[in-house]
Amino acid sequence: MMRLxxxxxxxxxxxxxxxxxxxxxxxxxxxxxxxxRIPPALLAKLLQRLARKGxxxxxxxxKGGYQIARPARDITLREVIEAIEGPVAIIECLDPCKxxxxxxxxxxxxxxxxxxxxxxAEVLGRTTLGDL
Numbered sequence: 001m002m003r004l005x006x007x008x009x010x011x012x013x014x015x016x017x018x019x020x021x022x023x024x025x026x027x028x029x030x031x032x033x034x035x036x037r038i039p040p041a042l043l044a045k046l047l048q049r050l051a052r053k054g055x056x057x058x059x060x061x062x063k064g065g066y067q068i069a070r071p072a073r074d075i076t077l078r079e080v081i082e083a084i085e086g087p088v089a090i091i092e093c094l095d096p097c098k099x100x101x102x103x104x105x106x107x108x109x110x111x112x113x114x115x116x117x118x119x120x121a122e123v124l125g126r127t128t129l130g131d132l
Contacts, residue, residue: 004081010038011046011084012077012132018056019072019129026065046084053083073130078121080129088121 013036014029021027029047033040047066050056057069068075081088091113093101101107 005085007042007046008081008084010036010043011050012080013038014043014047014066015050015056015068015075015080016072016129016132018066018068019075021067024067026059026063026067028065031065050080050083053079055079055083068129071130073128075129076125077127077129078124081124088117088124090117090120 014032017032017035018027029044030040032038032047033043047056047058051058051066051069054069055075056066058064058066078088091110093104093107093110101110104110
């Protein structure tokens with residue numbers, strides 16, 4: 001079974017929440033966490049990852065917090081997922097971060113699974129936060 005991690009689920013909920021705010025508004029990680037029942041420390045780490053990838057921006061201070069960095073229609077689900085999880089890979093040997101697979105020369109499923117992975121990545125790459 002292929003599934004997104006709870007971290008990705010939380011990250012998507014948080015960035016979608018930010019996308020629905022009026023322009024210029026900031027929310028703290030704690031406010032978002034309370035709204036969605038997400039552990040605040042975990043959400044703070046996820047928002048930092050999203051900020052490092054340029055998907056959200058942060059502002060320090062008493063009226064600070066996080067806001068979406070670009071319009072929701074310009075942020076894809078693939079960008080969000082990869083910011084949190086790394087490259088989309090449905091099986092370990094298709095993960096570009098992993099090394100050579102020991103079964104590579106005898107594997108009969110890599111090619112069809114690679115095509116499935118390509119299609120999943122394509123759908124995630126054309127689905128935006130605005131589509132949610």
